[in-house]
Amino acid sequence: MKRFGQRKSAPPAQREKNAVPLAQRLALSPEEVSALTGIGLTSTRQAINEGALPAKKHGRRLLVMRDAIGVWLDRLPDAKSADGSEAEPS
Numbered sequence: 001m002k003r004f005g006q007r008k009s010a011p012p013a014q015r016e017k018n019a020v021p022l023a024q025r026l027a028l029s030p031e032e033v034s035a036l037t038g039i040g041l042t043s044t045r046q047a048i049n050e051g052a053l054p055a056k057k058h059g060r061r062l063l064v065m066r067d068a069i070g071v072w073l074d075r076l077p078d079a080k081s082a083d084g085s086e087a088e089p090s
Contacts, residue, residue, distance in 0.1 A: 027056065027063035037073065047072060 022032065030048060034041040047053035048062060053072045056063045 025066065027065050028069070030055070030062055030064065033064050033069055037069065 022028075022036075025032075028036070030044050031041060033039075033053070034044045037044070044053065048055045048064070052075070053064060054068045056065065
């Protein structure tokens with residue numbers, strides 16, 4: 001029995017058929033941004049809330065435009081070691 005407010009979801013086969021590959025999506029969820037960048041979900045959501053990572057709202061969903069991710073990553077500070085020199089990549 002369907003309750004008020006519940007969404008009817010498509011069958012799994014239809015969802016897979018209609019799914020756009022992640023590499024071709026124009027917008028991503030915060031969870032997908034976190035997975036793609038390796039930056040934690042809490043930090044990703046914090047960047048959205050602070051305005052450092054622009055996001056759009058569609059209903060209750062947050063969507064991050066793909067090009068905004070690169071801009072956000074480019075704006076992150078460079079890693080420095082304790083003596084102020086560039087840190088070596090690990």
